[in-house]
Amino acid sequence: MIDKIDAVYIHIPFCNYICAYCDFCKVFYNKEYVNKYLEALDKEIKAKYRGEIITSLYIGGGTPSSLSLNELEKLFSILKMFKLSKDCEITIEANPDSLALDKIKLLKSYGVNRVSLGVETINSKLQDVLERRTSKDSVITCINNLKKEGITNINVDLIYAIKGETLNDLKEDLNFLLSLDVTHISTYSLIIEDNTKLKTNGVNNIDKSLDRKMYDMISSILKDNSYIHYEISNFSKEGYSSKHNLKYWHNLEYYGFGVGASGYIDNIRYTNTRSITNYINGKTIIDKEILTIKDKMFYEVMLNLRTNRGIDKEIFKYKYKANIDDIFNYKELVNSNILEEDNRYLRVYEDYFYVLDEIILKF
Numbered sequence: 001m002i003d004k005i006d007a008v009y010i011h012i013p014f015c016n017y018i019c020a021y022c023d024f025c026k027v028f029y030n031k032e033y034v035n036k037y038l039e040a041l042d043k044e045i046k047a048k049y050r051g052e053i054i055t056s057l058y059i060g061g062g063t064p065s066s067l068s069l070n071e072l073e074k075l076f077s078i079l080k081m082f083k084l085s086k087d088c089e090i091t092i093e094a095n096p097d098s099l100a101l102d103k104i105k106l107l108k109s110y111g112v113n114r115v116s117l118g119v120e121t122i123n124s125k126l127q128d129v130l131e132r133r134t135s136k137d138s139v140i141t142c143i144n145n146l147k148k149e150g151i152t153n154i155n156v157d158l159i160y161a162i163k164g165e166t167l168n169d170l171k172e173d174l175n176f177l178l179s180l181d182v183t184h185i186s187t188y189s190l191i192i193e194d195n196t197k198l199k200t201n202g203v204n205n206i207d208k209s210l211d212r213k214m215y216d217m218i219s220s221i222l223k224d225n226s227y228i229h230y231e232i233s234n235f236s237k238e239g240y241s242s243k244h245n246l247k248y249w250h251n252l253e254y255y256g257f258g259v260g261a262s263g264y265i266d267n268i269r270y271t272n273t274r275s276i277t278n279y280i281n282g283k284t285i286i287d288k289e290i291l292t293i294k295d296k297m298f299y300e301v302m303l304n305l306r307t308n309r310g311i312d313k314e315i316f317k318y319k320y321k322a323n324i325d326d327i328f329n330y331k332e333l334v335n336s337n338i339l340e341e342d343n344r345y346l347r348v349y350e351d352y353f354y355v356l357d358e359i360i361l362k363f
């Protein structure tokens with residue numbers, strides 16, 4: 001479906017602890033705020049949702065699993081207003097420490113069929129840098145519980161390129177993730193963002209050449225273990241790519257609800273306020289980008305090329321009433337074996353994923 005909105009993102013900004021690298025929209029968990037926040041979320045959804053059938057619902061954060069059982073019940077009673085398709089992918093982000101068995105049972109009863117767990121690293125030296133503690137045991141217990149309750153579609157997040165990290169440290173983290181036998185692994189090269197504690201602590205990004213070696217190591221180890229490198233930073237077992245995230249990369253429209261959330265509706269990309277107080281007071285959207293046809297084509301190229309599918313030339317023609325080769329001058333990239341082109345698709349060879357930004361500039 002490319003004409004109708006069928007994806008929903010919900011942002012839950014609460015966290016039980018704040019990690020030093022984090023620049024997401026988040027606040028410390030606070031019971032009083034959670035109630036007010038859920039009421040504001042309810043209002044925002046009622047005001048914007050137009051009743052389309054939804055095929056992917058993604059609850060991200062923050063840490064949605066930091067909510068109590070009652071608060072999760074309340075959240076899901078709000079989300080009931082969406083008309084979900086039978087096979088709707090319902091994902092929730094969680095931290096292993098705040099996802100006990102009772103919460104897993106509750107998620108299952110509300111149809112959650114995919115869980116994305118923040119593991120990041122289990123190396124204590126690197127956890128000290130990130131100021132984040134997740135024990136091996138809590139991850140193993142959480143994943144066993146999820147599988148026992150029938151939630152077998154599980155993503156784990158890995159952060160690498162942390163100051164002081166060696167290739168061997170990374171290999172150990174990867175081996176641990178592989179031992180979990182999950183369907184999906186998302187990887188993030190640590191970037192020190194402004195307004196984070198890491199920046200204040202004077203931590204720098206690691207050397208670019210080591211970052212590249214780490215990227216290549218991840219790709220090679222995960223592929224050797226039958227994960228498909230289907231997006232620059234994402235790997236999945238056959239048939240388990242994230243339906244929801246693919247919609248972003250395929251440049252499809254989606255609803256975004258909650259503080260700091262962004263959405264894409266009726267040719268407008270919008271961003272909600274990052275102030276929880278303003279959000280609770282109903283001052284929701286702070287920024288709108290109204291897209292011209294040129295902007296939309298640019299997003300199409302930039303986002304599609306992140307994936308191993310690449311640009312679907314037929315969809316491009318359908319959406320923009322033009323052939324892609326009449327709009328962009330990319331043949332040189334094909335002749336240099338950077339882009340692979342067949343009748344239907346145009347994609348970047350995997351070896352060039354790492355330098356995609358440079359390729360897009362040439363495009």
Ligand code: SF4
Nearest residue numbers: 015018019022026062
């Ligand atoms: S990284 Fe995740 S758990 Fe840590 S503060 Fe940010 S949103 Fe919260």
